[in-house]
Amino acid sequence: xxxxxxxxxxxxxKKSKKAPGWEDFSFxxxxxxxxxxxxxxxxxxxxxxxxxxxxxxxxxxxxxxTETASAAYKPAMCAFVAEDAMLLHxxxxxxxxxxxxxxxxxxxxxxxxxxxxxxxxYVLHVPHVHTKVVCQEDVTLN
Numbered sequence: 001x002x003x004x005x006x007x008x009x010x011x012x013x014k015k016s017k018k019a020p021g022w023e024d025f026s027f028x029x030x031x032x033x034x035x036x037x038x039x040x041x042x043x044x045x046x047x048x049x050x051x052x053x054x055x056x057x058x059x060x061x062x063x064x065x066t067e068t069a070s071a072a073y074k075p076a077m078c079a080f081v082a083e084d085a086m087l088l089h090x091x092x093x094x095x096x097x098x099x100x101x102x103x104x105x106x107x108x109x110x111x112x113x114x115x116x117x118x119x120x121x122y123v124l125h126v127p128h129v130h131t132k133v134v135c136q137e138d139v140t141l142n
Contacts, residue, residue, distance in 0.1 A: 042069030
């Protein structure tokens with residue numbers, strides 16, 4: 001919100017027609033342009049928190065992701081967790097796994113060993129992370 005205020009304060013209205021809103025500075029932005037996360041990701045994140053498996057570095061987007069959580073939905077697999085990346089609500093697709101990627105910049109374009117809810121390990125490639133932290137829906141890791 002503060003970034004939005006500063007940007008609008010220094011904006012020349014003659015040069016730019018549209019003022020940036022707080023959404024333009026948000027860490028979490030769904031790929032389809034929606035403003036909230038899919039309920040399956042929110043439910044999975046809440047389950048991770050209840051089980052004590054949610055890494056502290058992933059809390060930056062907790063409120064935004066969990067606000068659409070459904071109490072009636074219990075995911076079969078909550079997440080794959082690595083040291084600096086997490087794939088919420090992973091679903092097997094083709095040769096990889098699709099879900100909500102929450103990652104730090106240090107995981108960018110690296111192979112990481114992820115551990116699922118049952119302790120099984122998966123070595124997956126994390127795509128490019130363009131900021132210090134990222135939270136994106138429907139990302140496929142191979």
